[in-house]
Amino acid sequence: MASLAFTGHGIDRADHVRADPERLAECRASPQALVLDSDGLAPKLGKDRHLLWRSLDGLGEKAELVFLGIREGAPLFAEVPTSGDDRPAYQQRPVWREIALLPAQDLAIYGGARSLMDWHARHRFCSRCGKPTQIAKGGWQRNCPACEAQHFPRTDPVTIMLVEHEDALLLGRGLNFPERRYSALAGFVEPGESMEEAVVREVLEEAGVTVRDVSYIASQPWPFPSQLMIGCHAMAEGRELTVDTTELADADWFSRAEVAAAMGGDEKDESLRFLPPPETAIAHHLLKWWLERGRD
Incomplete structure (x- = not known):
């Protein structure tokens, strides 16, 4: 990466x-x-x-x-x-x-x-x-x-995860995101839980999806004010969604072709189904990693 x-x-x-x-x-x-x-x-x-x-x-x-x-x-x-x-x-x-x-x-x-x-x-x-x-x-x-x-200066761990099911990704639009902007789901690791447990809990809470086989990909410090974004990947057991609207404006599944089009497209292109996260965010690099992994 x-x-x-x-x-x-x-x-x-x-x-x-x-x-x-x-x-x-x-x-x-x-x-x-x-x-x-x-x-x-x-x-x-x-x-x-x-x-x-x-x-x-x-x-x-x-x-x-x-x-x-x-x-x-x-x-x-x-x-x-x-x-x-x-x-x-x-x-x-x-x-x-x-x-x-x-x-x-x-x-x-x-x-x-x-x-x-x-x-x-x-x-x-x-x-x-x-x-x-x-x-x-x-x-x-x-x-x-x-x-x-x-x-001591604190760093708050946050899991940010790509959730995959049959060659499609679950992405969400935060409450404060611009229209059409989608990203990986994310949430703070709570006291008394592992990174893997946080991924499972957050995806279930935000989207109603049960996941398994959580793996680590990469991490990124985020100074607003001081988080460590822990990039992960997990496999979903199904696609039925129950979106927590207090956390997300929307969540949906996107095919590999739709992700590739968004990552390689022009943000002014209205035909794109969604706009990807900016390059400064680890979520952007996670999406690139997933696309490249699919070509292996």
Whole structure:
């Protein structure tokens, strides 16, 4: 499978530096140190459409900085903004217009930085005692001085699955999707269940379809605000649908020919039965994987 958006950051995350306050201070004081130039959580782009970086001069010792790692000898940081933003991706179209211009490695660096910046901005107080927390381990942890609790950046696992039956795929249209846009079904993994169990449960809940033979395909970090999309494939035992309209606007089965036409067609073509997910989403790559697998 081709490289997915938000992957391939190419940075040495240098965990040994995060855990060493003296070495971390040296990195922060280094004349080579750079901080991501951003407007809150939105990136600033240069004329070459790359991320902009600036020196740490003027930030002050009290600035909350996340240590992203080291690239070509330069320590890289991101500054925690005053507020976070946990809105889903479809509600952040201005940010998408900017990041759509980024080359792959910059997009991956931004995605990781954004998730960390957002988590810190929204977790300044201890979930155990409610007192203010302090940034620790280079921004990969927050500590509570009052009750000594330790808090870590979270990543929420989400299964996103191709459901197949007799050479056709089950796809759904989310409540906030544009007309004709369909994608793979998806849902959060709940406490106390495996990835495979989450796939079975979510497909049954959203579409009323029983599936088996769940297998893993690929994964993608998704920084809105911080999910890990776990791409899977499963076989359905039948095609009868009972769509949960609180989760989906619609769901239907699509033949291999219809999927191929959508993936290779023009979105302005009204003859297409559906529009595929955008290339930045893992669902797009799952559909490509399925089409190519059928030619093996």
